[in-house]
Each structure stands twice: as C-alpha cells, then as structure tokens.
Amino acid sequence: MPQKKKIHLAFLEPEQSIQAEPEETIMSALKSAGVPIKQACTNGVCGVCLTPLLSGEIDYAQRLPHGLNNREKQNGYFLPCIATCKTDIAIGKPKVRLR
Ligand code: FES
Numbered sequence: 001m002p003q004k005k006k007i008h009l010a011f012l013e014p015e016q017s018i019q020a021e022p023e024e025t026i027m028s029a030l031k032s033a034g035v036p037i038k039q040a041c042t043n044g045v046c047g048v049c050l051t052p053l054l055s056g057e058i059d060y061a062q063r064l065p066h067g068l069n070n071r072e073k074q075n076g077y078f079l080p081c082i083a084t085c086k087t088d089i090a091i092g093k094p095k096v097r098l099r
Pocket of ligand 1: 038039040041042043044045046047048049050067079080081082
C-alpha cells in the first residue's frame, strides 16, 4: 500500500507540515492545504511554480521538467505541478510571488 507523505513547509512562520496522498502532485497537496503558490501550465513547462526542495526526494515519473534550467536544478529547485513525493520532503518558499 502506498503511503501518504509528509510535506514540511519550512518557509511558513510557524513552520507547518501537510500530507500528500500517494499519487497526488505536490502542487495539489499545497493547494488543498491553502498554501499560496502560483501555477500556470500545470505540466512542467512554464517554470512558474518553481520551489526549493530542502530535503527528501520527489518523483517526476514520466513527466519532464522543461520549465527548469540547469542552474535552477543545481540550486535545488523543482516543479511541484508535476512532482509527487517519493519520501517525506521539506520545501522552501516558492520562487514566484503571488500577486
Ligand atoms: S505551473 Fe508551469 S511548470 Fe509548474
């Protein structure tokens, strides 16, 4: 049985953790928890949802993170709209601010 994963929101004050369903994208888990995050394409192309992964592992499965350049990858950013949690993870503040 796939298990729920914990997403630790290290950028909130106070810090908080939410749960993600096994096949749920991290974007969807953030949205259902009411965490402010911007999305546009929802398929890994635009890069708007760029978020730092602080610990743990994510999974893109068959989806390709076109919206990430090498530099962003090296700096630990990932795209929550196409990623699910492989392990419990901790994330930083999404890069693009909500208007
Ligand atoms: S919303 Fe476009 S890459 Fe995530």
